[in-house]
Each structure stands twice: as C-alpha cells, then as structure tokens.
Amino acid sequence: MGxxxxxxxxxxxxxxxxxxxxxxxxxxxxxxKDQPSxxxxxxxxxxxxxxxxxxxxxxAGVSPKSFLSHVSVNYAKYLLRERQLSLFETAHETGLSxxxxxxxxxxTIEGMTxxxxxxxxxxxxxxxxxxxxxxxxxxxxSTDKGICFVxxxxxxxxxxxxxxxxxxxxTFKNEKKPSHDDxxxxxxxxxxxxxxxxxxKGSPFRLKVWNALLSVPEGQLTTYKHIAVQAQSPDAxxxxxxxxxxxxxxxxxxxxxxxxxDGGLGGYMWGPDRKCVxxxxxxxxxxxxxxxxxxx
DNA sequence: CTAACTCGCCGTT
DNA sequence: AACGGCGAGTTAG
Numbered sequence: 547m548g549x550x551x552x553x554x555x556x557x558x559x560x561x562x563x564x565x566x567x568x569x570x571x572x573x574x575x576x577x578x579k580d581q582p583s584x585x586x587x588x589x590x591x592x593x594x595x596x597x598x599x600x601x602x603x604x605x606a607g608v609s610p611k612s613f614l615s616h617v618s619v620n621y622a623k624y625l626l627r628e629r630q631l632s633l634f635e636t637a638h639e640t641g642l643s644x645x646x647x648x649x650x651x652x653x654t655i656e657g658m659t660x661x662x663x664x665x666x667x668x669x670x671x672x673x674x675x676x677x678x679x680x681x682x683x684x685x686x687x688s689t690d691k692g693i694c695f696v697x698x699x700x701x702x703x704x705x706x707x708x709x710x711x712x713x714x715x716x717t718f719k720n721e722k723k724p725s726h727d728d729x730x731x732x733x734x735x736x737x738x739x740x741x742x743x744x745x746x747k748g749s750p751f752r753l754k755v756w757n758a759l760l761s762v763p764e765g766q767l768t769t770y771k772h773i774a775v776q777a778q779s780p781d782a783x784x785x786x787x788x789x790x791x792x793x794x795x796x797x798x799x800x801x802x803x804x805x806x807x808d809g810g811l812g813g814y815m816w817g818p819d820r821k822c823v824x825x826x827x828x829x830x831x832x833x834x835x836x837x838x839x840x841x842x
Numbered sequence: 843c844t845a846a847c848t849c850g851c852c853g854t855t
Numbered sequence: 856a857a858c859g860g861c862g863a864g865t866t867a868g
Contacts, residue, residue, distance in 0.1 A: 751853060770861055774852095783861040785853040791860050792854090806861070813860025821860090 564682045566591050567605050570598075571826070572819050584610055605680075653732075653760055653798055656692055658747040667713025673721045674709060676702055680734045680827075681820055684796070685709060686726045692743030693729060696795040698816040712794065733797050735764065735828070746794050751777070755789040762803045765828045771807045783807075791815055797824075 573590045574582065582590075587610060588598035602610045662670060672694065674687035679698075685705040687695035695712060699705035710718065728738040748756065758776040762768045770783045770790070777786065790801045796816060802824040806812045814821035 749853080774861085779852075781850090781862090782852050784851060784859065785861090787860045788852090788854070788858085789860095801860080804860080808862075811860095815860075818860090 563601065563605055564678075564680065566593065566601065568682070568819055568823060570602065570610070571823050575819070575822060653742045653744060655744045655746065655753060655757055655760070655799075657753050658745065663747045665715055667716035670713060670716040671719065672709075672713060672716045673719050673723050674706070675720060675722045675726060676705070677726065677730055679730055681797075681824060682816075684729075684733070686729050688723055688725050689745045692745035693725060693795055693798060694745045694747075696729060696798055698796055698820065729798065742798065744795055744798060748789075748792070748794075751779075751785070752789045752792060754778075755786055756793060756799045759790070759793075759799050759801060759804070762800055764800075767803050767805055767825065769807045770804055770812065773804060787813070803828075 569591045570587050573587055577586075584599060585595050588595040591598065593601065599610060662668075670689050672687050672689055674685060674695070676683060676685050676699075678684075682698050683700075683702070685695065685697050685699055685702070686693070687709055695709050697705050697708060710716075725740070725742065728740055728742055731738045732742065746756070754777045755773060758773050761776075770786045771780075773790070774780055774783045774786045779785070790804055791813070793799045793801045793815075802814060802821045804812065805825075811818055811822060
C-alpha cells in the first residue's frame with residue numbers, strides 16, 4: 547500500500563501529471579467494460595506504455611492495472627453495499643477515535659459572523675494564491691481567522707473573479723500563507739502540522755450540512771440522504787445536494803465523498819471525473835485490490 | 843430484473 | 856415561483 551511516499555520530485559510537474567492522469571481515468575471510466583490494456587490507455591493519452599506505467603504508478607502508488615479495478619460503475623455500487631453494512635459504526639467509531647489519517651477531524655468550521663456575512667466581507671483581509679495540487683490547480687484563500695476559499699480551476703482569472711465575487715467588499719492580497727500549505731497537504735493526503743480552521747459563510751442549514759460532511763472519514767463514502775438525516779431534515783436530500791454544491795472550500799469539506807443513494811456517482815462542482823479520481827485515489831490507499839472478482 | 847420517468851421534497855435566489 | 860450535485864415509487868422493456 548505504501549502511503550507517505552513522496553509523490554513528486556518537482557511541483558511544476560504536477561499539473562502536467564494531473565491532466566494526463568485525468569484523461570487516462572476518463573478513458574478508463576468510459577471503457578471499463580472493455581478492460582483496456584496498458585497499451586490502450588497509454589496510447590489514448592499519447593504517452594509510451596512504459597513511461598505511462600511509471601507516471602501513473604508514481605502518481606497513484608498503484609499500477610494502472612490495479613487502479614483500473616477501482617474505477618467502474620460496479621465499484622460505486624460495491625462501496626455502497628459495503629457501506630450499508632457498517633457505516634454507522636465505522637463512521638462514528640473511526641471518526642472519533644482520532645487514530646489513523648482522519649485529517650478532516652482536525653478541521654473545524656467557524657461560520658462568519660452575521661456582520662461579516664452581511665457586509666460581503668467588508669473590512670476583511672483576504673490572502674490568496676494559486677497552487678498546483680494532486681488533483682489539478684487550486685486557488686486558495688484565507689482570512690486571518692481561517693481558510694475561506696478553495697476552488698479547483700482551469701482558468702485562473704476566472705477563479706480569482708469567483709473569489710472576488712464571493713466577498714465583493716473585502717481587501718485582497720495576492721500573498722502566500724503558511725495555512726495554504728496545510729491545505730495542499732490535506733489534499734495530498736499527508737499529515738498537517740497545524741489544525742485547520744475554516745472561515746466560511748453560509749446559512750445555518752448549510753453549516754449543518756458542511757459540518758456533517760466533516761465526519762466522513764477519508765476513504766469512505768456517504769450519501770446525500772444520509773447527510774440529510776444527520777442534518778435533521780431527512781427529506782431534504784435535494785436541498786442537501788445544493789448545499790453541498792455551494793461548499794466554498796473544496797476537499798477540506800469533502801463533498802467528493804457523497805454519492806447517490808442508488809449508487810450513482812452524483813454531481814460535482816469541479817467535474818464528475820475529478821470526483822471519481824479523488825474517490826478512487828483515497829480508496830486506493832486503503833485497499834490494494836478491493837473489487838477483485840466482482841467486475842463484469 | 844434494470845432503466846427510464848414522474849412526481850414529491852425542501853432550502854435558496 | 857422556479858430551480859437544483861436527490862430519492863422513492865412506477866412503468867416500460
């Protein structure tokens with residue numbers, strides 16, 4: 547399984563890696579029934595098989611062949627079945643044990659005060675910068691109370707615009723902060739030095755939903771319905787969907803760990819492919835080969 | 843037995 | 856009043 551292995555030698559390689567990997571994953575998802583060979587996949591992403599093999603293994607920690615078994619429609623269904631057996635216990639027991647690599651438990655939400663909320667961020671200093679990450683480029687921003695914005699992006703200017711849009715009256719400084727590095731660490735599944743604070747704005751209902759998400763451990767899945775129950779609105783699955791979609795801090799509030807009750811992947815703000823990659827990658831750290839024997 | 847469809851849910855804009 | 860990152864029940868194959 548090998549966790550904690552260095553994933554890259556150079557940061558600048560990350561983005562190239564990710565786009566190649568994403569392309570490969572997309573190919574695998576749409577062709578999984580054909581069980582494409584290493585050659586097939588490598589050819590599709592225009593890389594030599596041997597190079598692709600290395601690239602992929604460096605990125606994921608498992609070979610493409612092993613990885614293939616993670617990504618399929620049946621995979622999600624399988625997880626769902628497994629989840630039904632033990633979700634309550636595992637989520638709660640593991641969630642509170644504090645052992646292992648449950649970074650999300652170290653994340654706490656501090657809602658914005660009504661004032662900050664209403665003023666659109668007036669008198670708020672916001673420090674932001676763009677970073678490459680395991681799952682593509684991210685724009686990270688923080689106030690002095692905590693992280694307030696994490697968006698994956700294709701177009702940097704657009705992303706910055708979204709950020710300004712979120713807090714129209716705030717003062718922005720293009721400046722790196724130490725807390726930003728912790729965010730990257732979490733995204734890469736590595737331990738962080740410090741506890742991470744979130745400083746986000748949202749209605750009481752949204753905060754409830756986001757808090758519920760924080761109790762979903764890394765590598766596990768839950769459903770919109772289940773979150774609705776936890777938020778004490780058991781019939782509000784759909785509203786939960788919108789609330790999750792409005793999550794301003796990607797990955798830290800793990801909206802990628804929520805799938806449909808029927809086993810479907812569900813939507814994702816930053817593309818279903820990316821969601822699928824995240825799920826598969828997290829899962830691959832826990833099981834070497836979880837679905838052997840149940841593929842079609 | 844699945845896959846598509848319908849219709850109800852409920853917090854936001 | 857309309858619109859979703861949804862779900863349960865129903866129907867068509």
